[in-house]
Amino acid sequence: MPVPYSMDLRWRIVQACARGTQSQREVAEYFQVSLATVENILRLYRRAGDVSPRKPDHPGPPARLDDKARAQLRRFLEKQPDMTLAELRQQLVRDNGPLVSTSRICRVLQEMGLRRKKRQYMPANGTPRGYVRSGGGITRK
Template structure:
């Protein structure tokens, strides 16, 4: 899972967007982030005033249990050419 952007970067993005003459697209390109990140960040700041990222949501549970994973690794080790 990808780590959220730092608070420092978030603060700089918001400050850059508030400057006159800076489009959101130009700010996104300058900082190397996506336009949707900039749009979402500005929306979040307008609504709640917060820069902190949302809590991470857990992903789906693994479909392969530990025992099956070990069996698969053993099978791959046997069948893979060296």
């Protein structure tokens, strides 16, 4: 997410435009910002009398995995460290936790710095693999 311009810079842009000795384009070039930035700051100043950056209209949905759910995940992995993401998800739902995707659980575990089992157990294939030693090395049958 981009960082808003400093309040000092915003007020200097307003003052430079208020003097009327330079065009908005020249002010933008002088302060090395875009013309749209100068226009937006001046619009904010005219409407609100202030140049503070606007707060986002919608900050996004609240986190579904709160501290309680994160603590549950940590306990599950301490008790059984080889649980897969799907098993963690099922256990979380069983313990009245939120219903979230396995990819979300994966991201949360990464944020928490926890390791996890990467794959589900796969039984050995019924077809035996044979290898033959030849003069040049080992080859597959």
